[in-house]
Amino acid sequence: MDWARIPRTAISSCNGPCQTLDDCSGQLICINGNCNDDPDVGSHICGGGGGGGSPPTTPSGSSCQPYGTLTCNGISYSQYKCSPPEASSTPAKLTLNDFSEGGDGGGPSKCDDKYHSNSESVVALSTGWYAGGSRCLKTIRITAQNGRNTTAKVVDECDSNLGCDAEHAYQPPCENNIVDGSDAVWKALGLNEDLGVVDISWSMA
Missing domain, CATH: 2.40.40.10 (RlpA-like domain)
Structure with a gap:
């Protein structure tokens, strides 16, 4: 597998504490109420949720968005x-x-x-x-x-x-x-x- 081609970023709203695993999207998972990086992937977009604020941004093309x-x-x-x-x-x-x-x-x-x-x-x-x-x-x-x-x-x-x-x-x-x-x-x-x-x-x- 060409690991260099695997996207290393993920998107999550991170606008509040997550309640279930699915509250975080992309490669993020819910750990202790926060959207955290999947340890198997190791991205670093949303190390913690919890607070308000704007959704994190990612480089163009690095996340799956509707067209x-x-x-x-x-x-x-x-x-x-x-x-x-x-x-x-x-x-x-x-x-x-x-x-x-x-x-x-x-x-x-x-x-x-x-x-x-x-x-x-x-x-x-x-x-x-x-x-x-x-x-x-x-x-x-x-x-x-x-x-x-x-x-x-x-x-x-x-x-x-x-x-x-x-x-x-x-x-x-x-x-x-x-x-x-x-x-x-x-x-x-x-x-x-x-x-x-x-x-x-x-x-x-």
């Missing part, structure tokens, strides 16, 4: 071509998807042009992490906050650019930090599917 908005049914959604930087364990949101024909995913999966049953452990990744299909049919490891983990095959993109059309089953663009998992993934992690979205971390298996 536009897409309005669906009167609601505006941010569009992304990137995802948060990856670390040895990358924070993400796990969502639930039906990859079978007629399911939430709309058309067949991008990677293999096939539908997948709910019993298969498969995922779609946000556009930035999907990386133009370079992760197609590769295996990732997903770890839930309850300590359980499982593996799943990448079969599709959770499009962070486009949505609200037939190709995307009339759903809005994905957020840029999504691992969209099948029913089998949720069951393997022992998660309540009624929640719809849960905090997880992922890495290449």
Whole structure:
């Protein structure tokens, strides 16, 4: 891996104490109520939160920012071509998807042009992490906050650019930090599917 090319900065609002791991974005994690650098990455943008003030700035291009908005049914959604930087364990949101024909995913999966049953452990990744299909049919490891983990095959993109059309089953663009998992993934992690979205971390298996 070319470590020189891995972004070394991260963005966080740092406008107050964080309550959960997800209150800090990018490569920052919540430690003792403050947004701190991920020890696995070692960036130094927000060594502590807690106070008010302006968000920290980062060099141009070093963080994942939206490039536009897409309005669906009167609601505006941010569009992304990137995802948060990856670390040895990358924070993400796990969502639930039906990859079978007629399911939430709309058309067949991008990677293999096939539908997948709910019993298969498969995922779609946000556009930035999907990386133009370079992760197609590769295996990732997903770890839930309850300590359980499982593996799943990448079969599709959770499009962070486009949505609200037939190709995307009339759903809005994905957020840029999504691992969209099948029913089998949720069951393997022992998660309540009624929640719809849960905090997880992922890495290449």
